Amino acid sequence: MSLLKAKTAVIENFESLKLKLDQAEDLGFIDTEEAYYNAMDTLLEDAKMAQSWDELAAVIDQGKTLEEDLDTWLSLKGFTTIGLQWPTSSAE
Numbered sequence: 001m002s003l004l005k006a007k008t009a010v011i012e013n014f015e016s017l018k019l020k021l022d023q024a025e026d027l028g029f030i031d032t033e034e035a036y037y038n039a040m041d042t043l044l045e046d047a048k049m050a051q052s053w054d055e056l057a058a059v060i061d062q063g064k065t066l067e068e069d070l071d072t073w074l075s076l077k078g079f080t081t082i083g084l085q086w087p088t089s090s091a092e
Helices: 003-026 032-049 055-074
Strands: none
Touching: 003 032, 003 055, 032 055
């Protein structure tokens, strides 16, 4: 997978996570202090600015952690994320 395709996939993942968070908030779940939104916005910008696989890999690692944290938070309320596929390397 090329770096450009991987960046696109990562950006789409963050947009999917934001959509899931929006849906949860519409149901009354509150992201106090907008911690998840702020983290997603930062990582989204980092993904867009990534110039190498190493930079993108760091964003992907943080994105996976954020997805797990968000999934845990939502699952406590009976709501889950969608199990996103994250790019793994430039060789794939």
